[in-house]
Amino acid sequence: MSLALLAPLALATGVVLLGPVLAHLVRRAPTERVPYGAMLLLERLRIRLERRRRLHDRLILLLRLLGLLGLVLAAARPELRLPETRTTIGGSGRVVIVLDTSLSMDQRVEGEPAFARAQREAVSVSRGLGEGVQLAAITAGAPAETLAGFTTDHALVATLLEATRQGSGGTDLDGALALARGLLQGQPGEVVVIGDGSGPGRLATATHGIERLVATGSALLPRTFAPALAANLVVTEARYGDGLEGGTVSVTVRNFGPAGEVPATVRLPDGAQMTVFVEAPGATGEGPAEVSVSVTVPRQAEGGVASVSLADPALPLDDTRYFHLPRVGKSRVLVVDGDPGSTPTKSEVYFLERALAPFAGNGAGIDVVAPGGVSRLVEGKWQVAVLANVGDPSPIAPVLVDFVRGGGALVLAVGDNVSAEVWNPVLGGLLPSRLGRVRDLVALDAGEGVPLALPGADLELFEPFVGAGREGFGRVRSRRVYSLEPYVESSDVRTLLRYDTGVPALVEHRIGRGRVYLWTSSADLGWTNFPLQAIYAPTWQRLVSWLGAELGSSGARVSGTVGEPVEVSVPIGVEVDVTGPDGGRVEVTRAAGVVRFLPSVPGAYVVGRDGEPRLADVAVNTPLAESDVRPDEPLAEVTARIDPDRARRKLALDLAACLFAATALVAAQGLAARQPAEEAA
Amino acid sequence: MPWREDVVARVASLHLRARQVVAGLGVGLRRSVRVGQAVEFADYKPYTPGDSLRDLDWRVLGRRDRLVVRRYRAETEMRATLVLDASADLGSTGEKWESSVAIVATIAYLLFLENEPIGLHVAAGSGGVVLRPRRGRAQLARIFAALAALRPAGRADLATTLAAVGTRAHDRSLLVLVGDFMEPTAHWVGALDALARRRVDLRAIHVFDRREFELDFAQPLKLYSLEGGADETLDPAAMRESVREEAARFVAEVRDGVRARRGVHHLVEARADLVPVIGEFLRGREGRFG
Numbered sequence: 001m002s003l004a005l006l007a008p009l010a011l012a013t014g015v016v017l018l019g020p021v022l023a024h025l026v027r028r029a030p031t032e033r034v035p036y037g038a039m040l041l042l043e044r045l046r047i048r049l050e051r052r053r054r055l056h057d058r059l060i061l062l063l064r065l066l067g068l069l070g071l072v073l074a075a076a077r078p079e080l081r082l083p084e085t086r087t088t089i090g091g092s093g094r095v096v097i098v099l100d101t102s103l104s105m106d107q108r109v110e111g112e113p114a115f116a117r118a119q120r121e122a123v124s125v126s127r128g129l130g131e132g133v134q135l136a137a138i139t140a141g142a143p144a145e146t147l148a149g150f151t152t153d154h155a156l157v158a159t160l161l162e163a164t165r166q167g168s169g170g171t172d173l174d175g176a177l178a179l180a181r182g183l184l185q186g187q188p189g190e191v192v193v194i195g196d197g198s199g200p201g202r203l204a205t206a207t208h209g210i211e212r213l214v215a216t217g218s219a220l221l222p223r224t225f226a227p228a229l230a231a232n233l234v235v236t237e238a239r240y241g242d243g244l245e246g247g248t249v250s251v252t253v254r255n256f257g258p259a260g261e262v263p264a265t266v267r268l269p270d271g272a273q274m275t276v277f278v279e280a281p282g283a284t285g286e287g288p289a290e291v292s293v294s295v296t297v298p299r300q301a302e303g304g305v306a307s308v309s310l311a312d313p314a315l316p317l318d319d320t321r322y323f324h325l326p327r328v329g330k331s332r333v334l335v336v337d338g339d340p341g342s343t344p345t346k347s348e349v350y351f352l353e354r355a356l357a358p359f360a361g362n363g364a365g366i367d368v369v370a371p372g373g374v375s376r377l378v379e380g381k382w383q384v385a386v387l388a389n390v391g392d393p394s395p396i397a398p399v400l401v402d403f404v405r406g407g408g409a410l411v412l413a414v415g416d417n418v419s420a421e422v423w424n425p426v427l428g429g430l431l432p433s434r435l436g437r438v439r440d441l442v443a444l445d446a447g448e449g450v451p452l453a454l455p456g457a458d459l460e461l462f463e464p465f466v467g468a469g470r471e472g473f474g475r476v477r478s479r480r481v482y483s484l485e486p487y488v489e490s491s492d493v494r495t496l497l498r499y500d501t502g503v504p505a506l507v508e509h510r511i512g513r514g515r516v517y518l519w520t521s522s523a524d525l526g527w528t529n530f531p532l533q534a535i536y537a538p539t540w541q542r543l544v545s546w547l548g549a550e551l552g553s554s555g556a557r558v559s560g561t562v563g564e565p566v567e568v569s570v571p572i573g574v575e576v577d578v579t580g581p582d583g584g585r586v587e588v589t590r591a592a593g594v595v596r597f598l599p600s601v602p603g604a605y606v607v608g609r610d611g612e613p614r615l616a617d618v619a620v621n622t623p624l625a626e627s628d629v630r631p632d633e634p635l636a637e638v639t640a641r642i643d644p645d646r647a648r649r650k651l652a653l654d655l656a657a658c659l660f661a662a663t664a665l666v667a668a669q670g671l672a673a674r675q676p677a678e679e680a681a
Numbered sequence: 682m683p684w685r686e687d688v689v690a691r692v693a694s695l696h697l698r699a700r701q702v703v704a705g706l707g708v709g710l711r712r713s714v715r716v717g718q719a720v721e722f723a724d725y726k727p728y729t730p731g732d733s734l735r736d737l738d739w740r741v742l743g744r745r746d747r748l749v750v751r752r753y754r755a756e757t758e759m760r761a762t763l764v765l766d767a768s769a770d771l772g773s774t775g776e777k778w779e780s781s782v783a784i785v786a787t788i789a790y791l792l793f794l795e796n797e798p799i800g801l802h803v804a805a806g807s808g809g810v811v812l813r814p815r816r817g818r819a820q821l822a823r824i825f826a827a828l829a830a831l832r833p834a835g836r837a838d839l840a841t842t843l844a845a846v847g848t849r850a851h852d853r854s855l856l857v858l859v860g861d862f863m864e865p866t867a868h869w870v871g872a873l874d875a876l877a878r879r880r881v882d883l884r885a886i887h888v889f890d891r892r893e894f895e896l897d898f899a900q901p902l903k904l905y906s907l908e909g910g911a912d913e914t915l916d917p918a919a920m921r922e923s924v925r926e927e928a929a930r931f932v933a934e935v936r937d938g939v940r941a942r943r944g945v946h947h948l949v950e951a952r953a954d955l956v957p958v959i960g961e962f963l964r965g966r967e968g969r970f971g
Contacts, residue, residue: 038894040865
């Protein structure tokens with residue numbers, strides 16, 4: 001609200017205000033002095049009348065001043081500017097209804113979704129317009145879409161609005177205003193924005209759009225439907241984390257409302273489900289509260305897209321969050337024993353069997369065969385194959401290549417039987433680098449060899465090894481290794497372990513979805529003391545577990561958000577389809593090596609071809625911003641800030657009213673002055 | 682006291698006026714209202730257990746077969762202290778002062794006639810006067826001389842004066858307090874408690890000038906107190922009614938304060954004839970203002 005004066009110079013007449021002030025102060029004093037023996041009475045009387053007389057005098061002075069002020073104002077003609085609140089919808093002849101269909105409109109307002117009420121309001125506005133008014137409708141759920149262009153058929157627009165369904169995506173107010181501008185084509189109109197007004201900062205993204213719309217003379221008229229108290233619980237993150245002892249799903253819940261306890265159910269791809277109760281602290285003035293809980297998953301679980309669901313009635317559409325779960329505890333290991341030892345301690349298999357024995361009991365399995373026994377690696381039966389000191393792998397090389405290209409993991413351990421001349425031509429495509437020569441790090445009969453350097457902390461494979469566990473690698477010493485021809489570190493070839501001298505100890509080679517790991521020393525005690533170290537068994541268990549999890553799900557893992565395009569890389573020339581959460585085909589666009597689609601609902605999407613292993617699992621979730629149901633700055637205030645003049649109406653004070661008020665005040669002071677004269681004396 | 686002709690003349694005047702008033706009253710005897718053992722029979726009362734058998738009237742018992750006890754009127758010495766407020770405000774109008782002095786002189790003369798011990802205590806005034814109660818003509822002369830020489834001056838501190846008098850007052854003695862009592866009542870009324878505890882017969886003679894109480898002035902003027910303080914500028918016509926009401930409230934406060942201490946409040950207009958005033962005083966009747 002602001003005040004302006006149409007005749008500011010008239011304020012100069014305010015000097016007449018000094019008149020009554022001076023008259024009030026100047027009094028005629030008598031001169032006769034008379035002795036008086038009852039002064040006590042006057043003193044008592046003065047005390048009694050003091051307060052009343054003071055108030056009375058001030059009242060008269062105030063009334064006189066107000067009276068004169070009224071006269072001055074009548075001359076100055078002030079103009080009061082008040083916020084505009086009465087723009088008539090349809091007054092300009094063009095009305096655009098913007099209906100928010102975003103996820104947050106699923107908030108419950110007096111027991112029903114805000115969207116239902118907003119929809120009714122939109123229909124009501126449509127049907128209530130006068131004849132000849134051009135009406136258009138736009139949905140503001142991301143991405144914004146024009147529901148109906150300008151038409152005078154209000155019933156048609158109302159029908160379209162009634163048929164509109166709420167989405168699970170974000171809010172695209174800026175896009176909706178851009179569409180409205182396009183429809184209005186620079187002409188002024190009334191844009192009725194019907195939404196929930198929630199999500200701090202959401203309007204800030206549309207400020208520019210509001211400015212451009214207001215600049216054309218259009219008015220934004222918000223209609224907001226939101227619960228009195230913001231409340232919502234949402235899972236902001238769900239992540240599987242495995243360890244030596246098994247896996248857990250970490251669930252982070254954010255609470256935008258009061259504190260409460262809510263059940264959270266984790267559903268795995270194989271149908272298993274676990275429920276925990278989440279005690280969520282209440283949101284504070286500083287923001288929402290967060291709490292994390294861990295849910296232990298079974299030791300054996302299929303990989304795929306899992307979900308966490310909260311039983312929160314505030315905003316049901318965002319209650320479920322989807323996440324990727326790797327295959328858990330279902331790896332089988334095939335060991336190809338190329339050197340059955342004369343004694344157990346001279347056999348690689350002896351140590352491997354014992355290292356993986358506890359692990360095998362948890363669902364994994366270990367099978368041992370001679371090189372001649374490997375005719376083919378059954379698809380899906382083994383996830384990890386270990387080639388232990390196999391002298392001539394040529395008979396099984398094609399099988400191994402297919403195995404790796406199909407997504408399997410192959411661990412190669414050398415030894416006395418291995419010859420570079422044989423391996424390089426046969427396994428050259430699988431090896432991270434061609435084998436060089438056998439290299440003695442120390443004398444073979446020396447007591448100790450060269451120790452391993454500790455693995456890098458950034459390697460996911462060694463993530464579970466911390467503290468003393470990680471230091472255990474430093475006690476692994478080797479006396480002899482196979483050197484490798486020089487190679488370049490890349491995303492396909494990585495050195496995971498080295499010896500203190502820098503010689504590679506374990507090198508990874510990624511081939512498509514498959515992996516090859518080359519251990520440059522022996523798997524038995526021939527060249528290294530690794531099998532005797534405490535770190536030996538955990539390392540093999542971690543390697544098998546991790547590889548099983550990494551490679552267990554047959555497809556790539558992709559995440560997406562409702563309303564935002566999802567891109568998945570596919571082999572060039574391969575036609576793939578996308579299956580939605582409901583099992584139906586999803587409309588896709590295909591480009592070379594890429595398939596794109598726009599998810600409209602959250603859930604698990606599958607990219608692949610019927611009857612073939614899936615190429616990718618896509619976990620699609622609702623946008624987290626929509627779950628923040630705290631109220632945003634009111635649209636009316638933003639509009640008023642952008643164009644204060646247009647948002648206010650002017651109210652000039654009436655001359656006659658001012659004069660009347662002044663006269664009334666003067667009369668009032670006259671009446672007040674007729675109080676008993678002794679009080680004024 | 683040094684010889685001063687004007688004082689002698691005033692003493693004579695006071696004496697004369699006191700005698701005239703007493704003569705106008707036609708009475709000269711005072712009777713105590715107290716009932717107790719003495720020589721003069723008062724009346725009978727029915728015997729009640731606890732009454733002394735010595736007072737039993739055996740003759741009545743013999744004649745009428747009724748048990749009655751004789752009661753006697755006490756004729757005891759009454760020590761009287763006259764307290765005069767001589768503050769400067771008493772002299773604001775001549776009538777107030779003259780009337781106050783005449784009242785004190787008259788009562789002193791009456792008590793002299795009864796041969797009672799008379800004392801005088803003057804609050805403020807031109808010279809401090811404290812005369813302890815004594816009998817006789819010489820004491821009366823001293824009182825008259827002191828009154829004749831006295832002029833109103835200064836501020837009376839009634840609370841201090843009454844406290845001093847109260848410490849010396851005898852039980853059941855008479856104390857006559859004469860003045861305009863123009864001090865906040867809350868300041869001095871409490872000092873009467875000590876007198877009440879001693880069952881002193883308190884008579885407060887409240888002298889006022891009706892012209893002051895009714896603000897009988899013609900035009901706006903400045904009023905000032907002879908006791909000092911700031912001038913008060915006012916319009917008498919505008920303030921008259923309020924001052925009258927305030928005066929009535931003040932008189933009521935004084936009267937209630939005195940009554941609460943079992944005293945008698947006599948309100949005396951300064952220009953009034955003293956004969957009826959003293960008559961009312963002797964009968965214990967109170968005057969009224971307004």
